[in-house]
Amino acid sequence: MIPVYAFFLLYIFPLGLEFCSAINSITPTQFLKDPEAIVSNNTLFRLGFFSPSDSSNRYVGIWYNHPSIKEVIWVANRNNPITDSNGVLKLSVDGNLQVFNGRNQTVWSSNHTLHASKFSVAQLSDYGELLVQASNTSSKNGSTIWQSFRHPVDSVLPNMGFVLDPNSDLKRVLQAWRSFSDPSDGRFSIGTNSLDLFQLIIWDGDRPHWRSGPWNGNIFIGTRYHNTGFGNILVNTGSFTQDEIGGMSSLVFAGANETLMSHYVLTNKGTIEQRWWDDSSKSWRISWKAPDNVCDTYGKCGEFGNCRPRSSPICSCLKGFEPKNKEEWKRGNWTRGCERRVQLKCGKQDGSKQDGFLRLKMMKVPENAEKMTGMSIDQCRSACLTNCSCIAYAYDILITCLTWSQNLIDVADLSPGGVDLYLRLAQSELSNKLNVKAIVAVSVISGLTLVVVAAVIWFMWRRCRSRGNVPPLPVTKFHKKKETPDPFVFGDKSQVTIDDLEIIKFEKLDEATDSFHQKNLLGTGGFGQVYKGKLEDGQEIAVKRLSRASGQGTEEFMNEVALISKLQHRNLVRLLGCCVDGEERMLIYEYMPNKSLDAFLFDPEKRKCLDWQTCFNIIEGVCRGLLYLHRDSRLKIIHRDLKASNILLDKNLNPKISDFGMARIFGGNQDQASTQRVVGTYGYMSPEYAMEGHFSEKSDVFSLGVLLIEIVSGKKNNNFWCREDSLSLLGYAWKLWSEDDIISLVDPSISGAPFQAETVRCMHVGLLCVQQLAKDRPNMSTVISMLVRDIMDLPNPKQPGFIQRQTASDTGSYQMSEQTSSTNDVTVTALSPR
Numbered sequence: 096m097i098p099v100y101a102f103f104l105l106y107i108f109p110l111g112l113e114f115c116s117a118i119n120s121i122t123p124t125q126f127l128k129d130p131e132a133i134v135s136n137n138t139l140f141r142l143g144f145f146s147p148s149d150s151s152n153r154y155v156g157i158w159y160n161h162p163s164i165k166e167v168i169w170v171a172n173r174n175n176p177i178t179d180s181n182g183v184l185k186l187s188v189d190g191n192l193q194v195f196n197g198r199n200q201t202v203w204s205s206n207h208t209l210h211a212s213k214f215s216v217a218q219l220s221d222y223g224e225l226l227v228q229a230s231n232t233s234s235k236n237g238s239t240i241w242q243s244f245r246h247p248v249d250s251v252l253p254n255m256g257f258v259l260d261p262n263s264d265l266k267r268v269l270q271a272w273r274s275f276s277d278p279s280d281g282r283f284s285i286g287t288n289s290l291d292l293f294q295l296i297i298w299d300g301d302r303p304h305w306r307s308g309p310w311n312g313n314i315f316i317g318t319r320y321h322n323t324g325f326g327n328i329l330v331n332t333g334s335f336t337q338d339e340i341g342g343m344s345s346l347v348f349a350g351a352n353e354t355l356m357s358h359y360v361l362t363n364k365g366t367i368e369q370r371w372w373d374d375s376s377k378s379w380r381i382s383w384k385a386p387d388n389v390c391d392t393y394g395k396c397g398e399f400g401n402c403r404p405r406s407s408p409i410c411s412c413l414k415g416f417e418p419k420n421k422e423e424w425k426r427g428n429w430t431r432g433c434e435r436r437v438q439l440k441c442g443k444q445d446g447s448k449q450d451g452f453l454r455l456k457m458m459k460v461p462e463n464a465e466k467m468t469g470m471s472i473d474q475c476r477s478a479c480l481t482n483c484s485c486i487a488y489a490y491d492i493l494i495t496c497l498t499w500s501q502n503l504i505d506v507a508d509l510s511p512g513g514v515d516l517y518l519r520l521a522q523s524e525l526s527n528k529l530n531v532k533a534i535v536a537v538s539v540i541s542g543l544t545l546v547v548v549a550a551v552i553w554f555m556w557r558r559c560r561s562r563g564n565v566p567p568l569p570v571t572k573f574h575k576k577k578e579t580p581d582p583f584v585f586g587d588k589s590q591v592t593i594d595d596l597e598i599i600k601f602e603k604l605d606e607a608t609d610s611f612h613q614k615n616l617l618g619t620g621g622f623g624q625v626y627k628g629k630l631e632d633g634q635e636i637a638v639k640r641l642s643r644a645s646g647q648g649t650e651e652f653m654n655e656v657a658l659i660s661k662l663q664h665r666n667l668v669r670l671l672g673c674c675v676d677g678e679e680r681m682l683i684y685e686y687m688p689n690k691s692l693d694a695f696l697f698d699p700e701k702r703k704c705l706d707w708q709t710c711f712n713i714i715e716g717v718c719r720g721l722l723y724l725h726r727d728s729r730l731k732i733i734h735r736d737l738k739a740s741n742i743l744l745d746k747n748l749n750p751k752i753s754d755f756g757m758a759r760i761f762g763g764n765q766d767q768a769s770t771q772r773v774v775g776t777y778g779y780m781s782p783e784y785a786m787e788g789h790f791s792e793k794s795d796v797f798s799l800g801v802l803l804i805e806i807v808s809g810k811k812n813n814n815f816w817c818r819e820d821s822l823s824l825l826g827y828a829w830k831l832w833s834e835d836d837i838i839s840l841v842d843p844s845i846s847g848a849p850f851q852a853e854t855v856r857c858m859h860v861g862l863l864c865v866q867q868l869a870k871d872r873p874n875m876s877t878v879i880s881m882l883v884r885d886i887m888d889l890p891n892p893k894q895p896g897f898i899q900r901q902t903a904s905d906t907g908s909y910q911m912s913e914q915t916s917s918t919n920d921v922t923v924t925a926l927s928p929r
């Protein structure tokens with residue numbers, strides 16, 4: 096018997112379990128005895144007893160229920176094997192899973208202390224997760240009290256997260272096996288060293304071995320090959336999802352195709368790999384792995400060293416630095432690193448020039464970054480320049496500003512990925528280099544000029560002689576310089592793929608709009624004028640010619656536009672492309688033949704076209720578009736200027752939100768919760784935004800509420816004038832609500848009896864949205880649930896903000912600079928000498 100069993104172990108593991116009985120759950124009265132197993136309902140996963148290759152120890156684990164796959168993705172008793180084949184997996188009456196060996200000793204227990212009862216049940220889910228559900232009745236639908244995904248071993252499966260429990264050892268989210276034949280805790284673990292600026296680190300014991308660089312909400316900015324690896328596949332569903340119950344953060348691995356059995360694993364060699372099963376070759380394929388390059392090893396070139404995988408030697412000192420020990424460095428021992436050649440001037444008043452920054456392109460940013468969110472690249476630069484402890488900064492469009500004050504370590508050339516790193520250097524270090532370059536350039540240019548001038552003089556002299564008269568000056572029609580910049584030179588592609596962004600030449604737009612003729616002017620908004628245009632191929636477009644005050648570099652502009660153009664939703668106006676030409680910035684949108692909602696709402700003739708069904712369709716569409724911006728899109732966008740004139744209607748009167756992301760394009764920042772530049776429209780702005788510059792999703796909800804009330808009443812908030820009390824539309828609605836007469840505010844043209852309840856419901860939701868305090872207002876998903884009657888009972892609204900009529904007569908978009916003195920302002924003004 097025993098030799099036969101050994102044969103099974105070595106050669107057809109885990110097939111040897113195929114003949115087992117078919118129980119599908121474990122209960123206090125039903126246990127799992129070696130070699131029995133449980134298969135998930137979708138037959139993808141199997142829970143049972145196994146022995147690793149070259150070992151006779153028995154373990155309880157979970158693996159893919161596939162005849163060719165041996166890799167085990169979860170192990171219960173990894174550090175305490177069963178040495179016989181009489182193991183049992185039990186669920187105790189208190190709801191703990193326990194593994195016993197043949198001598199009835201506990202080798203593993205789930206050890207939780209939550210209450211449970213004899214009706215608890217353990218099952219294997221379709222995602223490969225072992226779940227224990229507690230229930231005190233026999234109906235078996237109790238709450239989950241223990242789940243194996245919270246206790247990972249060395250693998251992360253789809254729908255599982257890197258769960259970061261601040262109370263636990265953050266270094267050990269996953270711990271590799273010791274060897275192929277031994278699942279016990281190995282040398283390598285993966286985790287993080289900071290929850291604030293989250294990055295993954297592989298530790299070799301206690302020493303960092305590899306670092307991913309900070310997570311920017313989308314990718315780890317220090318990894319190679321984002322486009323095939325972590326960038327696309329390790330998708331965080333809506334930034335860090337904060338676990339309400341345990342106070343834990345998790346980065347969820349989502350979006351993988353189940354049939355590929357894709358997962359991440361930390362191998363016993365210290366690499367993190369993403370692999371998927373290739374059934375045709377019956378083997379795992381690796382789609383991404385790290386470390387994967389000589390320069391990926393943590394701190395390869397020491398402090399202030401730069402690792403460049405395509406150079407020889409791979410290590411060099413950063414510009415302005417020299418090896419601490421030249422002998423060792425030459426021998427290829429780079430551990431000591433480099434030191435600064437010329438001390439920084441910062442703080443010293445010696446008459447010399449200010450320090451400057453050297454731009455290092457496409458780098459893996461160093462360890463120990465500090466983040467300052469909500470800054471433009473210029474603010475980031477000056478924040479760094481004015482603080483003497485700041486020795487470098489970098490700018491990532493999603494994190495925004497990163498600065499460093501400690502010695503720079505783990506710097507590498509990551510092209511074509513990475514971000515630009517700006518290194519602070521003494522002016523002499525910067526100008527030295529510049530001078531050499533400048534001298535070379537100047538001499539080359541002046542040489543060339545001389546040759547050209549000589550040639551021209553000689554040529555003219557010959558013509559004069561041959562014709563005997565002065566040649567006419569060449570007359571060329573004045574043309575603006577129209578070289579459209581090469582889309583590939585802007586920004587770096589790891590952050591945003593500008594490749595997909597359509598860059599349209601100025602001439603084309605000039606032609607399409609008849610040189611921006613007045614007759615094509617569709618309107619003027621807060622950000623510039625909008626023209627109708629028709630491209631050569633007949634496609635109609637809307638061209639938004641931005642006002643000059645954008646204050647943003649071409650690069651950032653293009654980056655933002657590329658990001659915004661990625662936001663695509665049925666209820667958002669499509670951004671088709673952009674055009675940059677000198678100072679000129681233009682955005683090209685799809686053309687909406689029915690113009691904007693305000694043209695319909697507030698025009699007595701057109702208003703008649705809007706029956707209640709259409710109105711409701713518009714309301715719902717706007718809500719869905721806004722929900723996408725707030726929650727579902729890759730970037731969280733707060734619109735900040737939602738109003739009837741920003742809702743465009745397509746030919747079927749479907750609504751599309753326009754002008755979203757403008758704050759980004761205008762160099763402001765979306766992530767900032769407070770701004771000095773209030774961009775919005777009086778009448779639609781929430782009190783906290785208009786008065787304190789604080790904005791959030793709830794300020795958009797306020798604007799939406801105003802819009803709802805406008806749509807249902809057919810009255811314009813800004814033009815509304817109630818004789819008594821100088822009430823605003825909101826104030827008037829509130830007054831009628833309190834008098835239980837809100838129905839009299841509903842536009843008679845839509846208030847027909849069949850829809851009365853619905854129109855009143857919309858008013859009610861509108862009033863909930865415009866409540867004075869942001870915290871009282873519902874969020875967008877709740878608003879939608881209320882409108883579509885998923886939520887039937889609506890709470891009573893509290894008093895809205897702005898019930899008095901605003902005195903400001905401005906009805907256009909508004910940009911107020913330095914409008915308030917926000918205390919959250921992050922600009923660094925104090926100088927701290929070193």
Ligand SMILES: *[C@@H]1O[C@H](CO)[C@@H](O)[C@H](O)[C@H]1NC(C)=O
Pocket residue numbers: 199
């Ligand atoms: C194992 O131990 C438990 C109590 O610890 C006991 O109830 C049970 O009978 C024992 N089983 C065997 C087979 O010895």
Ligand SMILES: *[C@@H]1O[C@H](CO)[C@@H](O)[C@H](O)[C@H]1NC(C)=O
Pocket residue numbers: 203204205206
């Ligand atoms: C459960 O508790 C026991 C006793 O404290 C301990 O030896 C064991 O390692 C714990 N098991 C787990 C999985 O934490």
Ligand SMILES: *[C@@H]1O[C@H](CO)[C@@H](O)[C@H](O)[C@H]1NC(C)=O
Pocket residue numbers: 119136218219220221
């Ligand atoms: C598997 O299917 C059974 C029978 O339909 C059901 O009782 C059980 O809850 C399912 N298990 C899981 C984890 O969904």
Ligand SMILES: *[C@@H]1O[C@H](CO)[C@@H](O)[C@H](O)[C@H]1NC(C)=O
Pocket residue numbers: 231232
């Ligand atoms: C089941 O548990 C809940 C809470 O744990 C308790 O309120 C309820 O009374 C219990 N029911 C029974 C039948 O024990």
Ligand SMILES: *[C@@H]1O[C@H](CO)[C@@H](O)[C@H](O)[C@H]1NC(C)=O
Pocket residue numbers: 230231232234236237
């Ligand atoms: C189980 O589900 C049924 C139907 O959904 C429900 O009526 C019952 O109250 C639930 N029982 C428990 C203990 O949650």
Ligand SMILES: *[C@@H]1O[C@H](CO)[C@@H](O)[C@H](O)[C@H]1NC(C)=O
Pocket residue numbers: 352353354355
């Ligand atoms: C998953 O992959 C399989 C095989 O490659 C494919 O047939 C299937 O359509 C994919 N499913 C999804 C949801 O993409």
Ligand SMILES: *[C@@H]1O[C@H](CO)[C@@H](O)[C@H](O)[C@H]1NC(C)=O
Pocket residue numbers: 423428429430431
């Ligand atoms: C490299 O230099 C360090 C001291 O800076 C020394 O401790 C280490 O042993 C050296 N390594 C080698 C391989 O020589």
Ligand SMILES: *[C@@H]1O[C@H](CO)[C@@H](O)[C@H](O)[C@H]1NC(C)=O
Pocket residue numbers: 465482483484485500923925926927
């Ligand atoms: C300068 O930077 C250091 C390190 O980031 C920080 O601790 C300090 O507060 C900054 N100083 C000022 C004046 O902001």
